[in-house]
Every structure is written in C-alpha cells, then in structure tokens.
Amino acid sequence: MSNQFVEFTTDKQFIRRVRELKTIQLMISMYCSSHHHGHGNDALCADCSALFDYAQRRLQRCVFGDAKPNCAKCVVHCYNKDMRERIRVVMRWAGPRMLLRHPVLGILHLLADRRPVPMLPTRHRGSEHSRNDEP
Numbered sequence: 001m002s003n004q005f006v007e008f009t010t011d012k013q014f015i016r017r018v019r020e021l022k023t024i025q026l027m028i029s030m031y032c033s034s035h036h037h038g039h040g041n042d043a044l045c046a047d048c049s050a051l052f053d054y055a056q057r058r059l060q061r062c063v064f065g066d067a068k069p070n071c072a073k074c075v076v077h078c079y080n081k082d083m084r085e086r087i088r089v090v091m092r093w094a095g096p097r098m099l100l101r102h103p104v105l106g107i108l109h110l111l112a113d114r115r116p117v118p119m120l121p122t123r124h125r126g127s128e129h130s131r132n133d134e135p
Contacts, residue, residue: 014066016066016112017059017066017068019105019108020059020068020070020109020112021056021059022105023098023102023105023108023109024052024055024056024059024087025052026094026098026101026102026105027090027091027094027095027098028044028048028051028052028055028090028094029044029048030094030097030098030101031048031090031093031094032044032045032048034093035093036048051083051086051087051090054079054083055079055083055087058078058079061078062078063076063078063120064076064118067118069112069115069116069117069118070109070112070113070115071087072113073113073117074117075117075120076120095109
C-alpha cells in the first residue's frame with residue numbers, strides 16, 4: 001500500500017476570518033469581565049454569550065465569504081438593530097484596550113480597516129429567467 005500525500009495549503013483569507021472571530025471573542029470577554037462582575041475570566045454571562053454566538057453566526061454566514069471587510073466598513077448590515085448596538089458598545093469599550101492587552105490582534109484589526117471594501121456579490125441568473133431575451 002503506497003502512501004498518498006495531499007498537498008496542504010492554507011488559505012490566508014480563512015486565517016483572517018478565524019482571527020476576526022478570535023478578536024470578537026476577546027473583546028466580548030474583556031467587556032464581560034469588566035462590566036458583569038462575578039464571572040470567571042473564561043466564562044461569559046448569558047447576555048455576552050448570546051452576543052458572541054450571534055456574532056459567530058453572522059461571521060459564518062457573511063455574504064462576502066472570505067473577502068469580508070470589517071463590519072464597520074461593510075455595505076451590508078447583517079446584524080439586527082439591537083445586536084448591532086450591543087456589539088458597537090462592546091467594541092467601543094474594548095477597542096482601545098485591545099492595543100494594550102492583545103497588541104498584535106488590535107493592530108491587525110486596525111490594519112484590516114485599510115483594506116478595500118469588496119463589491120456586493122451579484123446573483124447569477126440563467127438566460128431562461130431573463131426578461132430582456134423575450135420579444
């Protein structure tokens with residue numbers, strides 16, 4: 001039996017999304033430990049845990065996929081109004097503190113704001129559904 005090797009490549013875009021998820025997790029954790037006393041460093045309160053779960057689902061279902069920009073610069077607002085305000089409060093508080101506690105992630109998040117915003121993906125329609133083809 002011969003050994004077959006599959007070339008393993010790492011998609012840099014995927015690494016970027018994982019890093020963004022880790023950044024969101026750290027920001028929510030820092031906010032929760034500071035504002036919601038009585039919880040351990042690793043444990044989130046129910047509200048913050050729900051906010052992180054929501055942010056994680058939104059990140060996974062982003063229409064831009066791996067070309068996703070930072071949420072503040074995004075043309076599609078996928079968060080509902082209440083959650084958008086909650087994550088904005090968390091990021092406004094935790095953002096400056098990220099530079100002190102997690103400087104690499106904080107700087108990489110700031111640099112991600114300089115990336116160009118991609119165009120909204122268009123839906124592909126077949127010629128049988130196009131109205132311009134009809135006489």
